[in-house]
Amino acid sequence: MVTIKSLHIYPIKSLGGIELVQSKVERRGLQYDRRWMLVDENGRFVSQRENSKLALLQPSIKDNLIFIEDRSGTLSTLGFEMSEPSSSPMKVTIWDDECEAKPLDMKVNQWFSEFLGKTVQLVYMHDDSQRIADQRYAPAKDDVVSFADGYPILAISQESLDLLNSKLEKEVPMNRFRPNLVLQGLEAHEEDALAQIEIGALKLFGVKPCARCVMTTINQQTAEKGAEPLKTLASYRKTGNKILFGENFIPETDGWLKVGDDINIRKRKKALV
Structure with missing residues (x-):
């Protein structure tokens, strides 16, 4: 069984996150996320x-x-x-x-x-402000996004982080990767292969893996920079010049999510890595 382990929003882009028990989902992402x-x-x-x-x-x-x-x-x-x-x-x-x-x-x-x-x-970002999601990947022409880097919702499985931490000398927490949804019950990086999922009445499309940058090397408690986990990720999660970790999703409609919700996998796709 695949479920939501935790929910997170980052109201101000690049500041700390807030963990939630439940959240309203809007077309441009979780309510208040990166507005x-x-x-x-x-x-x-x-x-x-x-x-x-x-x-x-x-x-x-x-x-x-x-x-x-x-x-x-x-x-x-x-x-x-x-x-x-x-x-x-x-x-x-x-x-x-x-x-x-x-x-x-x-x-x-x-x-x-x-x-x-x-x-x-x-x-x-007021409601009348329109930032259209990348049309090369978005399922609809009117798909919008907040001030997130590219897409409304980022999902990462706990299993993906566990695999990474098994390769590191010092484990890193999930907050290095700033997901909105932490999933559990998948194989490591199986989120990359989720083309369409349903959570209750909400339908989400997996559109693109998330390319990672130096922000993952910043300790979110101390603001200190290091080489990891990007250095280790590059050894097994690189395609071309991009290092991939997590999958970007676009919601079809508004809805609600809560911790513990079951995730139904409706369509799969071939993962890039």
Whole structure:
């Protein structure tokens, strides 16, 4: 039996994650997942790739408020409303995509700028903002995505992590890979071969394996960088110049997921690795 072991969202791109018992699923991903993002003065996204200390910022949600704790102890906790800002939309860039987002108020932006030591803005993806998922892989022309790197939902099996950890001198936790769904009951990397799954009334399409980058080498507790696990992954999970770990999914409709839900595999495909 294949089930959901855990659920995770990352409200602000490249900050810490929040583990959930259940979550609403929207077309662009789990509710609140990566709906906020930090951008520089040119409107380009800011991430742990160039600012690993972002790992030290831990969000939490209470009622309609989101709180950001600075685990380095430098700044006092920031809180702001999760509702859509009343500001005018601005153009922001994430990878090769450009879309609209609404900046938050000056107090919020000053807090993040002080933490990073450079001018940044926190922006929110409002409902009217449309970032279309990569049409080379998306099943529908109107498939959309949040500020996630490329696709609405990332799933990784516990068995895939167990296999990786069996090859490492020092084990790494799942948070290095920032999944939304952790699955259990599969063979290692079997998620790569899932073309279509159903979880209750929700249908999800497995569209593309996830190519991994240096973010996986950042310790999410300390923000320190190392060589692993990317070095070891490259020895057995490389195809071409990409290192693959986890599968990207696109939901067909809105719905709900909860920990313990059974996963029904409806269609399979050939895995790349």
